[in-house]
Amino acid sequence: MQEMIRVAVDAMGGDYAPAEMVKGVIDAVTLRQDIKVYLVGRKDAVEKELKKRSYSGSQIEVIHAEEVIETAEPPVMAIRKKKQSSIVMGMNMVKEKKADAFVSAGSSGAILVGGQVIVGRIKGVERPPLAPLIPTEKGVSLLIDCGANVDARASHLVQFAKMGSIYMENVLGVKNPKVAIVNIGAEEEKGNALVKETFPLLKNCPDVNFVGSIEAREIPHGQADVIVCEAFVGNVILKLYEGLSGTLVGVIKQGMMQSLKSKIGALLVKPSLKKTLKTFDATEYGGAPLLGLNGLVVKTHGSAKAKEVTNSIIQCVTFKEQEINEKIRKNIGTSPMEE
Amino acid sequence: MQEMIRVAVDAMGGDYAPAEMVKGVIDAVTLRQDIKVYLVGRKDAVEKELKKRSYSGSQIEVIHAEEVIETAEPPVMAIRKKKQSSIVMGMNMVKEKKADAFVSAGSSGAILVGGQVIVGRIKGVERPPLAPLIPTEKGVSLLIDCGANVDARASHLVQFAKMGSIYMENVLGVKNPKVAIVNIGAEEEKGNALVKETFPLLKNCPDVNFVGSIEAREIPHGQADVIVCEAFVGNVILKLYEGLSGTLVGVIKQGMMQSLKSKIGALLVKPSLKKTLKTFDATEYGGAPLLGLNGLVVKTHGSAKAKEVTNSIIQCVTFKEQEINEKIRKNIGTSPMEE
Numbered sequence: 001m002q003e004m005i006r007v008a009v010d011a012m013g014g015d016y017a018p019a020e021m022v023k024g025v026i027d028a029v030t031l032r033q034d035i036k037v038y039l040v041g042r043k044d045a046v047e048k049e050l051k052k053r054s055y056s057g058s059q060i061e062v063i064h065a066e067e068v069i070e071t072a073e074p075p076v077m078a079i080r081k082k083k084q085s086s087i088v089m090g091m092n093m094v095k096e097k098k099a100d101a102f103v104s105a106g107s108s109g110a111i112l113v114g115g116q117v118i119v120g121r122i123k124g125v126e127r128p129p130l131a132p133l134i135p136t137e138k139g140v141s142l143l144i145d146c147g148a149n150v151d152a153r154a155s156h157l158v159q160f161a162k163m164g165s166i167y168m169e170n171v172l173g174v175k176n177p178k179v180a181i182v183n184i185g186a187e188e189e190k191g192n193a194l195v196k197e198t199f200p201l202l203k204n205c206p207d208v209n210f211v212g213s214i215e216a217r218e219i220p221h222g223q224a225d226v227i228v229c230e231a232f233v234g235n236v237i238l239k240l241y242e243g244l245s246g247t248l249v250g251v252i253k254q255g256m257m258q259s260l261k262s263k264i265g266a267l268l269v270k271p272s273l274k275k276t277l278k279t280f281d282a283t284e285y286g287g288a289p290l291l292g293l294n295g296l297v298v299k300t301h302g303s304a305k306a307k308e309v310t311n312s313i314i315q316c317v318t319f320k321e322q323e324i325n326e327k328i329r330k331n332i333g334t335s336p337m338e339e
Numbered sequence: 340m341q342e343m344i345r346v347a348v349d350a351m352g353g354d355y356a357p358a359e360m361v362k363g364v365i366d367a368v369t370l371r372q373d374i375k376v377y378l379v380g381r382k383d384a385v386e387k388e389l390k391k392r393s394y395s396g397s398q399i400e401v402i403h404a405e406e407v408i409e410t411a412e413p414p415v416m417a418i419r420k421k422k423q424s425s426i427v428m429g430m431n432m433v434k435e436k437k438a439d440a441f442v443s444a445g446s447s448g449a450i451l452v453g454g455q456v457i458v459g460r461i462k463g464v465e466r467p468p469l470a471p472l473i474p475t476e477k478g479v480s481l482l483i484d485c486g487a488n489v490d491a492r493a494s495h496l497v498q499f500a501k502m503g504s505i506y507m508e509n510v511l512g513v514k515n516p517k518v519a520i521v522n523i524g525a526e527e528e529k530g531n532a533l534v535k536e537t538f539p540l541l542k543n544c545p546d547v548n549f550v551g552s553i554e555a556r557e558i559p560h561g562q563a564d565v566i567v568c569e570a571f572v573g574n575v576i577l578k579l580y581e582g583l584s585g586t587l588v589g590v591i592k593q594g595m596m597q598s599l600k601s602k603i604g605a606l607l608v609k610p611s612l613k614k615t616l617k618t619f620d621a622t623e624y625g626g627a628p629l630l631g632l633n634g635l636v637v638k639t640h641g642s643a644k645a646k647e648v649t650n651s652i653i654q655c656v657t658f659k660e661q662e663i664n665e666k667i668r669k670n671i672g673t674s675p676m677e678e
Contacts, residue, residue: 109524137586150523150531184489184574185448189413192489192571216575217582232531235523236555236572240579243556247476248587248619255615256608265607269594272601276594280587 004036005317008090008099011041012068013106015303018042021105022049024309029059031310035317038099040065040086065089068106071302075109075148079117087111091118094295101296101316103287105304112148115290115297122325124332125292127152129160129231130299131167132288134241135280136222142168142177143227146234146288154197157181157228161208163291163328164226170322171315172225176209180224182233183213194230202228207331245280286311289319292328296320343375344656347429347438350380351407352445354642357381360444361388363648368398370649374656377438379404379425404428407445410641414448414487418456426450430457433634440635440655442626444643451487454629454636461664463671464631466491468499468570469638470506471627473580474619475561481507481516482566485573485627493536496520496567500547501670502630503565509661510654511564515548519563521572522552533569541567546670584619625650628658631667635659 009025011018018041025037036059039046043064050060067085069078082088087106091114093099102119104111112130121128129145144164145152161179168177181198183191188199190213202210214224216237229237256266286308287300296319298312319325348364350357357380364376375398378385382403389399406424408417421427426445430453432438441458443450451469460467468484483503484491500518507516520537522530527538529552541549553563555576568576595605625647626639635658637651658664 137590148523182575184487184571184578195571215582216577216579219579220583220586232523232534233572233575236521236575237579238555239523240555240558240576241583243554244559244580244583245587247559248584251476251615251619252591252612255612258611258615262608262611265604265609268604269601269608270604272597273591273594276590276597280590 004034005101005320006036006038006099007313007316008038008040008063008093008102009309009313010086010090010102010104010106011039011046012065012086013104014300015105016305017105018045018049020305021309022046023053023306024304025060025313026050026053026055027306027310028313029056032314032317033059035059035313036061037313038063038090038093040090040093042066042068063089063093069110071107073107073110075107075113078107078110079114087114088118091115091297094119094297099295100320101298103298103300103309103312103316105300105302105309108299109148111297111299112290115293119293119295119297122292122294122329122332125163125328126159127156128290128292129163130288130290131164132238133285134219134238135285136220138222140172140285141219141222141225141227142172143229143234143238144291145229145231146238147231147290150230150232152194152230154194154201157194157198157230158201158205159292159332161202161205161210161226161228162331164228165208166324166327166331167289167291168225170324170327171318174225177225178211178223179208179226179228180211180214182227182229182237183215186213186215188212198228249277286315289315292332294325296325343373344440344659345375345377345438346652346655347377347379347402347432347441348648348652349425349429349441349443349445350378350385351404351425352443353639354444355644356444357384357388359644360648361385362392362645363643364399364652365389365392365394366645366649367652368395371653371656372398374398374652375400376652377402377429377432379429379432381405381407402428402432408449410446412446412449414446414452417446417449418453426453427457430454430636433458433636438634439659440637442637442639442648442651442655444639444641444648447638448487450636450638451629454632458632458634458636461631461633461668461671464502464667465498466495467629467631468502469627469629470499470503471577472624473558473577474624475559477561479511479624480558480561480564480566481511482568482573482577483630484568484570485577486570486629489569489571491533491569493533493540496533496537496569497540497544498631498671500541500544500549500565500567502667503567504547505663505666505670506628506630507564509663509666510657513564516564517550517562518547518565518567519550519553521566521568521576522554525552525554527551537567588616625654628654631671633664635664
């Protein structure tokens, strides 16, 4: 019998929970027979959604979680106090090896804290980075770290580069992924203290195909597969990416609605445009993994709909099949920096 | 007789120098009779461009500068060695009060170094920030600092907030400008060490209308007039803004060219779209001032064309008329932090 990949999904997190979560889960188990999903959340609410559609009953199991962690709650306190929340219970399943992965669209802070505190780090990993894929002209790049661990050290960034390379090579299938560090100029002597300290370490790191600095202007052109930065800068890049894309598309739509002539034009360009803009839609690529944990935790957008949930679950399968954590364990464990 | 505003313009800096610089200068003096421009650069090249058009001869004077600082040159060395360069000569004119302002599309590094070393800081100003205007849904915001001075301290950021407020209020005419600090969450307890230290200082600063944190996602929505950050983060925001806008517009154009139907549509939407996207074009708003100097230095984009040069020169007039430097001197001088 084929081994099942077991994914716990937070049914209660995100703007469209539980409806879109449940829909995404059903789509995922319909696509692949080797997935078993544990839907963690309020049983009545989840079952109400499940009843709306047909699916393979043996592939979905509801795990009742009485509590929900809200986005505004202070994360550390929420993780400590709400033992019966979907996030804490889902993460405990990963910790206890009852699930291979946990997917949530809930509170970023709680997911980042819970990942470290409940699931725990792989031995040798100093910090687990949050690594979303961002769309570029050429496909996608992994932006690592966008998490909550600000004020990083150079050794953290080197580990991010290694873990990011393993992920891009094995989950996305990018051979010998190009790694760049976010900088304010292309030259080696540019940058702040952290970048200046990290640059030579990456340059001399045998496990990483380091191509040097990348200016923020070049990121959308897709010239690097793994984009290394500390979390504050990563968060700014990720959020500006999302905000500016949304604003520009809005401005363009508005522009097209200004006259009768342009409205007719808009109808004609719409199908082609929709296809093109889809490549710039982050939700197509699933959620962001929190790397370096004893198990997999995936954070999707708070605004995730069914498609992103489905893609995130499929992503967990590849992660497990490709034995990413074993590779990280081996790579970080044998790192000269760790000895 | 009306007092003339004297602006030295680097005729040799930028991708389209000297042609577009000269064109921009001629447009500026044609628009306003109270401007006198010193075109600093290679006399033969500049005069060749000047001969192509007619203009008020008394308003433009060519100052011969034998040397040119190239973009790739190490800035400190270039400023020290190339005494006959257009940048060094133009800045010396500001220092010696022979010009009120200097506008250049040349090497950012050399302009930032030259501003500090040649023109010099206003007494009490710890660091002169580079403060470009970025387009938003509502108009523009001042992004301060995008310069070369990374690893800033909290006291620097407070000064940026003050100088930025004075600039937005007096040059852009924004009453009681809203000041926000770039952060990775809206709550006061979020952020890196620098932001956490700066937040209460801004909150308690009587000269600043501080509205709290701004996430990068919100920047394009124009919810703050002055956006305070340290230079590394500012540089990332500015360059990603430019890069992503360009990429998205390119992707959209490409999308519109995919079929005959969409091509016809593109022709129909083009006029309306062009007008809308213009509001998102940074070159409409002139260059970025380097604030807090004993005189004004304005850095335009390297890719600046005539229009941006003209707008930057007009910007210098408002700066002088509104006595921005006197206001900065007074405000920073009386700051409790400086005593």
